[in-house]
Amino acid sequence: MNPYKLLLPLIFMAASGLSVPAHAIPWCQGGTIVTLHTHVLDETALLYHFGNQTIPPNVDPVDEDRYIASTVAWGLAYPHAGGGGGWGGWSVPNAGEVEADVFAPNSYVSQIIYSLSEGLGFDVKKCFTIPPMVQVEWDVDSVDNGGVGGANPLPYVKGIERFWESVPISPAKSTDR
DSSP states (O other): OOHHHHHHHHHHHHHHHHTOOOOOOOTTTTSEEEEEEEEEEOHHHHHHHHTTOOOOTTSOGGGHHHHHHHHHHHHHHGGGOSOOOOBTTBOOTTTTOEEEEEEEOHHHHTTSOOOGGGOEEEEEEEEESSOSSEEEEOOHHHHHTTOOOEEEEOTTOTTGGGGEEEOOSBTTBOOOO
């Protein structure tokens, strides 16, 4: 008997076990991410917002400036947390949470040595179940049969769509709402 025929089922089972996909839920899946504010801060503003806080002793001296910048970014984003939650039975993971999405400088974003003198630019983004300032149209029969209805900007709120990022309900089914 060929010894490889005995090993083939074991190899197949091991490969099957290793190829199980991760089922992590993306931030704000099925909701709407809204950019609340864009901050661009220089070194003076970063140090002002950091105030008299201390840097923990376990922070590497090379990363002290990055620690100060990330603390300030989180400190300016955090007050916007809360709300944004369920409505009409619709639920979105992480609704009401905020994040500070840093876009500049490149040295901060690309994880190379960063200096406070470069400043910091970031967007404060918040996850909403539905976008704020909208009129919602729900067709109950449609929702019960797999539809989701729709949310449109209020007529007097012009151009707000540019601050929305629609997050697909399912990674396999990427339909914008």
